[in-house]
Amino acid sequence: MAQPYAIGIDIGGTNTKFGIVNQSGEILQQNRLQTNKYEKVQDFINELHEKLQPMINEAGGIENFSGIGIGAPNGNYYTGNIEYAANLRWKGIVPFAKMVSDKFGLLTRLTNDANAAAMGEMIYGTAKGMKHFIVITLGTGVGSGIVIDGKIVLGQDGFAGELGHTIIRHDGRLHKNTGIKGTLESYASATGVRETALELLRQYPDIPSLIRQYENEEQITSKTVYDCAVKGDQIANEVFRFTGQILGEALANFVMFSSPEAIILFGGLTKAGDLILNPTKQAMEASLIQVFKNKVKLLFSQLPEADSAILGASALVMEAE
Amino acid sequence: MAQPYAIGIDIGGTNTKFGIVNQSGEILQQNRLQTNKYEKVQDFINELHEKLQPMINEAGGIENFSGIGIGAPNGNYYTGNIEYAANLRWKGIVPFAKMVSDKFGLLTRLTNDANAAAMGEMIYGTAKGMKHFIVITLGTGVGSGIVIDGKIVLGQDGFAGELGHTIIRHDGRLHKNTGIKGTLESYASATGVRETALELLRQYPDIPSLIRQYENEEQITSKTVYDCAVKGDQIANEVFRFTGQILGEALANFVMFSSPEAIILFGGLTKAGDLILNPTKQAMEASLIQVFKNKVKLLFSQLPEADSAILGASALVMEAE
Secondary structure (H helix, E strand, O other): OOOOOEEEEEEOOOOEEEEEEEEEOEEEEEEEEEEHHHHOOHHHHHHHHHHHHHHHHHHOHHHHHHEEEOOOEEEEEOOOOOOOOOOOOOOOOOHHHHHHHHOOOEEEEOOOOHHHHHEEEHHHOOOOOOOOOEEEEEEOOEEEEEEEEEEOOOOOOOOOOOHHHHHHOOOOOOOOOOOOEEEHHHHHOOHHHHHHHHHHHOOOOOOHHHHOOOOOOOOOHHHHHHHHHOOHHHHHHOOOOOOHHHHHHHHHHHHHHOOOOOEEEHHHHHHOOOOHHHHHHHHHHHHOHHHHHHEEEEEEEOOOOOHHHHHHHHHHOOOOO | OOOEEEEEEEEEEOOOOOOEEOOOOOOOEEEEEEEOOOHHHHHHHHHHHHHHHHHHOOOOOOEEEEEEEEEEEOOOOOOOEEOOOOOOOOOOOOHHHHHHHHHHOOOOOEOOOOHHHHHHHHHOOOOOOOOOOOEEEEOOOOOEEEEEEOOOOOOOOOOOOOOHHOOOOOOEEEEOOOOEEHHHHHHHOHHHHHHHHHHHHHOOOOOOOOHHHOOOOHHHHHHHHHHHHOOOHHHHHHHHHHHHHHHHHHHHHHHHHHOOEEEEOOOOOHOOOOOHHHHHHHHHHOOOOOHHHHOEEEOOOOOOHHHHHHHHHHHOOOOOO
8 A cells, every 4th residue: 555645855045844745735744944054964864854753753654654755956866966056055966865765764756846846736736637747937047847748857867857948039138147148037037027127117218117116126026016017007017928928939839849738837926827827828829830729728836835845845756646 | 579570651742652671770672652642541551552562471471570650741649640731632630550550450650750750760770779869850841759768759649849840039030831930940941041041142132152143043942052052152151050050049948858868960951961060069059058068969860861761660660679
């Protein structure tokens, strides 16, 4: 019989969240640790173990667990390593999954955050029962997890699915971290939305806009632009239309690669609801050749955002009911 | 023991080529039929059978055959149907694989031409032993066959892998058949190369060019542009540089999707050799994020072009040695 519980661990640059998950996708217990407090990986893992052991005991011991799933920046599923993660203190190649497995005595799988999100959707979320779908995470950056035939696409090296870095506007906006111009992440991330707002304000100095109330440019975020848009602000609405146009064209390209049943959007930008969904859907459909039109569902993730990282990680080892 | 032979059938709008293939990828016997001569599918299949039966007998009978593989326009692997093929006389949905299987009494698989080309590369060609690669066919149009984990990517409906229709230049050149602007096929096909040449000639009326020797625009083809380029013609060389730039950017996008070991270019345009390969490789590398740089092989197909369609089709049913 399948074990009823799995452990999900989501490692972020600042905090690590972890919890015990059941097969229905409920988090029974959870806690967090400050990732950047630990100079040594082993100290961090020891502390994780200390915090998790009482939770495991309460759930009847490790016999009731199918394993430990971990979402981590630059996490490589094939090797179980965290490799050169820019925003973690542990440099180089860290054999993280093996160290966790040794400590806990449980099967341990590790991947990057976007792939974990896709697994979470497949096991507990909107993609339950789907074999072909793509999750796009629209946060500070743009990430992606691609599922084909029920399996995460990993590629030759485990690094497949970097759709945020695909070029959608030749010679377009410079992406500062990568030095590449016109990539999806430069536009469809929270950072990109903010930059589009600033550009439009400069481009149309004579159009009044509620966004101009923020004297300090730092205050202009995708959230404040959204607040202005729902009040009917013309420029703020144009920001989302423009963002959706670009996102929709990019999604059409992805559809013509893997012909998925659905694309699931996840993360901060989805709070804009129809303001982002409608122009995205329109641009996607207009950019698809006939055989793909009106066939691919464009959906928002329904997983509670606070829990989704732990759920996604746990899905790596959760056995189907 | 694996059967030593397979039948490969390549259906084109004008001609159909077919032959007997062995496990080394040698075509032992081959022949052709005029596709558009047959108004009824069944008559066409009967004629195929009549032509193939003596070849099958000579190879020791159907016991020596693993099956029949078919490459066809709009061929759907899941259903075995040819669906709404614009350049065939048989309209609507034709259950072609089933009809062939019923007639011959052999396992029959069918897919589109580009997927068949990818299978051919994997079983007999440059991709032998690879699990992750993409074949791009650069002919009159641009097609693609994508292999992940050793399997052709088919998607929810069997139509995945239409990379020629991905958008690479927002608001770019109009693709007349689809009505979509700026797709890869508008630039990186033989038709696209010709159009780029015509555009450059118009754009730079004062630059002398050997291409201007052709009084009739009909005479300007990717072949004649190539002939001028190797003689050092400035505009003809710019045509290939520009084409390679666009193709390379598109390939980078594909790499960031599936992280393949190699991209294999196939078809007429590859005859331009380094003239197309060098700018393509340069643009691809410049457009990739660090983790993918200098990792993906960009190769030309080594299969003899005259045989490749039959080989590719036969690879659908050929068992590994």
